[in-house]
Amino acid sequence: MSKFSSQDSDSSKNGSRVNSESNTNEEYAKGDGKLGFSNHPAQLYKILPPQIRRRIKALKKLQVESVRIEAEFFAEVHKLECKYNQLYSGIYQKRRAFVTGETEPNDQDCDFTLDASLDGVAEGGNEQGFSPFGAVDANTKGIPYFWLTIFKNVDLLNDMVEPHDEPVLKHLTDIEVEFLENDPMGFVLKFVFSPNEFFSNPVLTKYYEMRCKPDEEDPFSFEGPEIIKCKGCTIDWYKNKNVTKKTVKKRQKHKTQGTVRTVSKTVKNDSFFNFFDPPQVSDDENEDVDAEIQAILTSDFEIGHYIRERIVPHAVLYFTGEALEEEEDLEEEEEEDDDELSEDSDENESVVLCKDSKNNQQAPECKQQ
Amino acid sequence: MSKFSSQDSDSSKNGSRVNSESNTNEEYAKGDGKLGFSNHPAQLYKILPPQIRRRIKALKKLQVESVRIEAEFFAEVHKLECKYNQLYSGIYQKRRAFVTGETEPNDQDCDFTLDASLDGVAEGGNEQGFSPFGAVDANTKGIPYFWLTIFKNVDLLNDMVEPHDEPVLKHLTDIEVEFLENDPMGFVLKFVFSPNEFFSNPVLTKYYEMRCKPDEEDPFSFEGPEIIKCKGCTIDWYKNKNVTKKTVKKRQKHKTQGTVRTVSKTVKNDSFFNFFDPPQVSDDENEDVDAEIQAILTSDFEIGHYIRERIVPHAVLYFTGEALEEEEDLEEEEEEDDDELSEDSDENESVVLCKDSKNNQQAPECKQQ
Numbered sequence: 001m002s003k004f005s006s007q008d009s010d011s012s013k014n015g016s017r018v019n020s021e022s023n024t025n026e027e028y029a030k031g032d033g034k035l036g037f038s039n040h041p042a043q044l045y046k047i048l049p050p051q052i053r054r055r056i057k058a059l060k061k062l063q064v065e066s067v068r069i070e071a072e073f074f075a076e077v078h079k080l081e082c083k084y085n086q087l088y089s090g091i092y093q094k095r096r097a098f099v100t101g102e103t104e105p106n107d108q109d110c111d112f113t114l115d116a117s118l119d120g121v122a123e124g125g126n127e128q129g130f131s132p133f134g135a136v137d138a139n140t141k142g143i144p145y146f147w148l149t150i151f152k153n154v155d156l157l158n159d160m161v162e163p164h165d166e167p168v169l170k171h172l173t174d175i176e177v178e179f180l181e182n183d184p185m186g187f188v189l190k191f192v193f194s195p196n197e198f199f200s201n202p203v204l205t206k207y208y209e210m211r212c213k214p215d216e217e218d219p220f221s222f223e224g225p226e227i228i229k230c231k232g233c234t235i236d237w238y239k240n241k242n243v244t245k246k247t248v249k250k251r252q253k254h255k256t257q258g259t260v261r262t263v264s265k266t267v268k269n270d271s272f273f274n275f276f277d278p279p280q281v282s283d284d285e286n287e288d289v290d291a292e293i294q295a296i297l298t299s300d301f302e303i304g305h306y307i308r309e310r311i312v313p314h315a316v317l318y319f320t321g322e323a324l325e326e327e328e329d330l331e332e333e334e335e336e337d338d339d340e341l342s343e344d345s346d347e348n349e350s351v352v353l354c355k356d357s358k359n360n361q362q363a364p365e366c367k368q369q
Numbered sequence: 370m371s372k373f374s375s376q377d378s379d380s381s382k383n384g385s386r387v388n389s390e391s392n393t394n395e396e397y398a399k400g401d402g403k404l405g406f407s408n409h410p411a412q413l414y415k416i417l418p419p420q421i422r423r424r425i426k427a428l429k430k431l432q433v434e435s436v437r438i439e440a441e442f443f444a445e446v447h448k449l450e451c452k453y454n455q456l457y458s459g460i461y462q463k464r465r466a467f468v469t470g471e472t473e474p475n476d477q478d479c480d481f482t483l484d485a486s487l488d489g490v491a492e493g494g495n496e497q498g499f500s501p502f503g504a505v506d507a508n509t510k511g512i513p514y515f516w517l518t519i520f521k522n523v524d525l526l527n528d529m530v531e532p533h534d535e536p537v538l539k540h541l542t543d544i545e546v547e548f549l550e551n552d553p554m555g556f557v558l559k560f561v562f563s564p565n566e567f568f569s570n571p572v573l574t575k576y577y578e579m580r581c582k583p584d585e586e587d588p589f590s591f592e593g594p595e596i597i598k599c600k601g602c603t604i605d606w607y608k609n610k611n612v613t614k615k616t617v618k619k620r621q622k623h624k625t626q627g628t629v630r631t632v633s634k635t636v637k638n639d640s641f642f643n644f645f646d647p648p649q650v651s652d653d654e655n656e657d658v659d660a661e662i663q664a665i666l667t668s669d670f671e672i673g674h675y676i677r678e679r680i681v682p683h684a685v686l687y688f689t690g691e692a693l694e695e696e697e698d699l700e701e702e703e704e705e706d707d708d709e710l711s712e713d714s715d716e717n718e719s720v721v722l723c724k725d726s727k728n729n730q731q732a733p734e735c736k737q738q
Contacts, residue, residue: 043690044500044501044518045486045518045688045689045690046486047499047500048499048500048505049505049506049507049509050488050489050507051507051508051509052505052509052512052513053486053487053488054474054479054487055467055468055473055474055479055511055512056487056512056685056688056689057474057479057480057481057484057487058467058474058478058479058481059464059467059468059512059684059685059688060481060483060484060487060685060689061478061479061480061481062460062463062464062467062685063683063685063686064481065460066457066460066682069453069456069457069460070453070682072453073449073450073453076449077446077449080442080445080446080449081442084438084439084442087438088435088438091431091434091435091438094431095428095431098424098427098428098431099424099428104424105423105424105426105427109427109430110423110424110426110427110430111426111430112426112427112429112430112433114429114586114587114588115426115429117414117415117422118422118423118425118426118429119422120419130416130417131413131416131417132413136417136418136421137418138418138419138420139420140418140420140421142424143421143424143425143428144421149413149414217483218483219483220683220686220691220692220695221695313435313439314432314589315428316425316428316429316431316432317432317589319414319425319428320414320425320429321412321414322589323589326589326590
């Protein structure tokens with residue numbers, strides 16, 4: 001049976017066509033050509049008689065009202081998410097216990113038959129088994145390097161991980177999400193670590209604040225809650241264990257005496273753990289934010305959202321890679337759509353006069369609803 | 370202030386990077402190379418010792434439980450959507466009245482100041498004003514060709530519209546959505562027409578049925594409700610007005626006598642109105658569906674979803690083109706991300722051993738939540 005997931009906005013593209021015959025758009029093209037509107041044909045509303053444009057103002061005012069109701073809808077969805085996060089908590093606790101080895105699953109716990117590669121001897125014929133991250137054998141507790149493996153599997157996360165972070169991330173035993181219902185709306189990611197030689201904190205936290213209110217000046221850009229702010233935490237590194245700093249040595253020559261000495265300087269080091277020290281910006285929305293800082297924050301918000309939304313709820317599927325394969329499949333479908341699209345516009349170039357400016361129209365924003 | 374909309378899964382890509390330095394992945398690459406797993410590094414879980422793989426089975430069983438709860442969450446979100454559709458109904462009624470001219474908005478209704486192009490004389494200097502679809506002037510009622518303009522502006526819809534459909538679509542005065550809460554979950558699109566010379570139906574309907582249940586055999590592919598079925602309606606065309614049929618004339622030559630006669634044959638014609646006559650498939654899920662029919666249905670479901678989800682709630686913004694511009698902006702951002710991604714992988718080719726197979730990982734499916 002053919003199906004279309006209503007969640008799958010990536011497929012809501014104009015690539016698929018029902019009718020293969022091209023549409024000459026004669027009538028429309030005529031209007032367009034006549035007035036020389038080379039941009040969006042949609043801009044044509046601007047040339048309607050004033051009496052009609054006045055009525056469009058009324059529709060736009062109604063739309064502002066509609067957006068306000070939409071914001072309430074999204075707030076209710078967020079409330080539902082808070083409620084369901086509680087419902088998942090028992091599952092998450094069990095997962096953590098199995099991963100750390102605190103609890104050994106019994107036969108009923110392991111009654112899962114949909115993945116044959118989890119039965120019998122290891123693939124590749126190595127009976128002992130193997131892990132790329134360190135020694136494992138039949139006596140290894142839990143699922144070793146579970147979260148580190150996820151970090152390495154997911155590009156968005158792996159891009160933050162430096163080789164010197166890996167020994168630290170081997171101690172990551174869980175990521176929990178706490179939802180904040182309102183005042184302000186937000187969520188906290190809690191990275192739980194086993195006792196280790198790097199820092200004393202049992203948990204590192206990253207706080208995200210969201211806003212679920214249309215912009216007064218630009219109400220129609222509203223698409224649901226957005227992350228607007230984040231805050232990290234202080235990591236209590238043990239001496240000489242801070243991977244976010246490095247010492248560089250520099251030779252200094254005395255200008256007049258000619259003597260040379262070596263000075264040590266501590267500088268910032270690339271590390272995943274900089275994730276807990278994001279750039280701080282002023283609360284004043286009108287203050288300009290440096291473009292580089294802006295880019296770091298955009299990326300940070302994206303990562304925080306992805307961890308909350310994809311990684312934590314589906315961790316085992318990122319560990320096995322299944323979730324990645326699905327994302328790839330989706331991407332391939334998207335590319336096929338794009339190909340189809342560009343072929344179409346080539347073929348129709350001579351007859352479809354209004355098409356070029358519209359071919360850019362693409363997938364709707366992914367909307368939480 | 371930098372922001373990241375949590376709805377915007379299109380941006381949840383691996384294109385943005387926090388650390389610009391490349392990661393050599395030495396440790397990971399070693400494991401990968403050693404065993405010759407050239408595909409997903411994630412496949413490495415298959416070579417773990419059996420005792421550990423057994424625990425992964427336990428996690429997967431937990432994940433099945435998690436997916437079941439997720440399905441309940443989505444059902445509750447759908448319920449919320451039903452509730453909110455009621456809340457929007459007053460706004461939709463007013464919109465329809467302004468569009469048809471049934472009600473003339475008063476000054477308070479038109480108190481909207483965020484679009485200067487709606488005030489003063491028409492752009493292009495034509496004081497009278499102009500519409501590409503037909504004569505308009507100061508005395509024209511309502512907002513003429515409102516829905517036809519939307520159909521022409523949105524590629525996904527415009528691709529279905531043939532020149533002979535346009536005179537019919539000029540009579541489209543509203544699209545309503547009725548939500549069906551459950552048994553089965555679904556929605557109905559109602560296309561409302563003013564009295565016209567083409568058909569007698571005041572309303573044409575398209576019914577969509579959804580399923581909100583994980584597949585027993587493939588539970589992890591569940592991403593929320595999906596459209597699984599649709600049904601159109603019979604259009605009562607007036608004589609010789611059916612745009613979905615055309616008459617073709619064919620010369621037939623008698624084989625032995627050599628006489629020639631002309632026969633007329635009625636065949637299917639490309640038309641938007643074929644949207645109300647989708648291919649019917651068997652209810653038996655295991656029965657094979659023809660690939661062409663499958664493609665038509667996938668496209669149909671996508672269009673139905675798009676009309677419900679984007680067009681109806683934001684109609685005026687598709688009329689003015691603003692909604693299209695936003696979708697384009699998003700698409701451009703996406704392309705920029707892709708560019709960045711491919712540059713990165715080129716640069717790092719020599720050092721990043723495990724990267725190639727992972728660079729394909731892409732945006733998460735857009736998830737309703």
